[in-house]
Structures are given as structure tokens and as C-alpha cells.
Amino acid sequence: MSLRNLSDQRLIEDTKMWNEKEELCTRQFLRHINEVNRRRLFCDDKTGSLFKYIRKNFNKSDSETSRRILAAKTLRHVPSADKALANKQVTLTNLAEVGSLVGDIKSNKKKNEILEKIKGKTQTQTRELVEEITGKKRATRSKSLCHSDGSIRIHLTLKGQTANDYQFLKEQLSNKGIYKPEELIGHTINLVAESIRKKIMGIGSRKTKVMTNSRTISAAIKKAVITRSGNKCENCRSKYNLHFDHIIPYSISKSSTIGNVRQLCSNCNARAAIMALSQEKMDLYINQG
Numbered sequence: 001m002s003l004r005n006l007s008d009q010r011l012i013e014d015t016k017m018w019n020e021k022e023e024l025c026t027r028q029f030l031r032h033i034n035e036v037n038r039r040r041l042f043c044d045d046k047t048g049s050l051f052k053y054i055r056k057n058f059n060k061s062d063s064e065t066s067r068r069i070l071a072a073k074t075l076r077h078v079p080s081a082d083k084a085l086a087n088k089q090v091t092l093t094n095l096a097e098v099g100s101l102v103g104d105i106k107s108n109k110k111k112n113e114i115l116e117k118i119k120g121k122t123q124t125q126t127r128e129l130v131e132e133i134t135g136k137k138r139a140t141r142s143k144s145l146c147h148s149d150g151s152i153r154i155h156l157t158l159k160g161q162t163a164n165d166y167q168f169l170k171e172q173l174s175n176k177g178i179y180k181p182e183e184l185i186g187h188t189i190n191l192v193a194e195s196i197r198k199k200i201m202g203i204g205s206r207k208t209k210v211m212t213n214s215r216t217i218s219a220a221i222k223k224a225v226i227t228r229s230g231n232k233c234e235n236c237r238s239k240y241n242l243h244f245d246h247i248i249p250y251s252i253s254k255s256s257t258i259g260n261v262r263q264l265c266s267n268c269n270a271r272a273a274i275m276a277l278s279q280e281k282m283d284l285y286i287n288q289g
């Protein structure tokens, strides 16, 4: 039916009704993504994160997705926020602004105090409140910080010794034509990351014995698994927060061979544990706070 035929009064009433429905749907959507997150269900979709899962499946922009994930986080940490949202005392944006903050606070009393303080506040006022509590000014982010192809744009200001070191590296490498200036920082990040990775995994250390019947996964097996995985999660291909995981739990298989070890990101690792053990058991470890 064309809206042009509606009476003025009916048009106003209907607009109000659809707004009510939209708000109800948003609250339900937040509750549902919290449960999807609790079960790490997005790992079954091989998207690797709740953010990518929502972007892929629900036609939302990066900022719409971030806002909903952060607001849902507030609902998880401050259950009374759902009622405040239903009563129009807070907005989705308010709740998103305090999402990271309430996740770090242990005391329920303090979390509820923050909720009280943001009631009726604008986004700017809420952001100022967060800055006041944390003592940190939030960096103004460039709108396209993370691109859909996985690249990240950063703005850096180097000071003091770091600026001197940069000049030194530029002279040594870039000016001699080894690296282009724009590749220099990327190369430095790669080098540092590689060295940290080696430290974490013990690769390159003297103790590279092949131990396949130990719960501890040997450095040699880890190295072989990394070669197979390309140092990515073997379920969703994420490059972040990677862990080594026994495919058949060590307690049953007593095996740490390459066939029983895989690399998983923390989310896929959690999802695998939920499926192997139980949601209730894993809630004690992965969904605390």
C-alpha cells in the first residue's frame, strides 16, 4: 500500500510504531549476538570473529557492527542496561561508548553507577565521561582504519630516540635502496613479530627435541604445524591469537604428533572446547565477565 494514501494521523502513528519495532529488534539482536558469542558459533562459519561474522551475514557497515558489538558487551556486563535501553534512558551509542570500559570493571556497583551517569547523555558527553574515568583521551580514529582487505592504516608520530632510530634505519636500508621508505616500518614490524613468535613458541631454542608422547608439544612439532598452517588458524585462517590444540584431547590420545596437533585462533579453540566438553564447563573459563 502506498503511504501517500494514509491520513496524517495514521502516518504519524505508523512511524511511531515502526520505530518501536526497530528498537525492539535492536535489543533482541544484541541479546542474540551475545549468545552467538558465548557459544563462539561464528567459528562454524569460519569467519573467526563476531565482527567478521556480522559484517558477512547481516549487511552492516564496520561502524554499525562495532557499535552493536560494544553495546552488546555492555548488556552482558550490566544486565540492567537492557531495561534502560527499553525505557529510552540510554541509546545504542551510549552503551557502545562504555562497552570497553565496563568490560574492565569488576565491581557490579561501579558498573551500575556508570550506567546511571550515561542516562540521558549525548555521545560526546558519554565519551567525555569515559575519558574522565579512564584518564585517557580516546584517539580520534581515522574512519577507514581497518580496510576490508585486511590492511590497516595507521598514523604515527615518532619522538626522541625512536625518531632517531627511524632516521638511522632509513639511512642504512632505505637510502641504499634495500627497502622503500614505506616498506621500512612494515619490515621492522615483521622482524619484531617474528622474534616474539619464536620466543613464545621456543623455536630456535636449544631444546628442540622431538617429543611426541608428551602433553607438551615440542618445538619441532610446533614448527611443522606452522609450516602446514602457514601460521594461520586451521579453521578460519585468522592470523591472530593463535594456539596449539590437540585435535583428540591429550588425556584420551596421549599423542602430540603432528597429526594430532593443529593451530587454532583463540575463538576456534574455545569453540572446539565447547563442542568437546560442554558450554557450561567452558563458561567457567571463556565467558567470565
Ligand SMILES: [Zn+2]
Pocket: 043, 048, 233, 234, 235, 236, 237, 238, 264, 265, 266, 267, 268, 269
Ligand atoms: Zn579461527
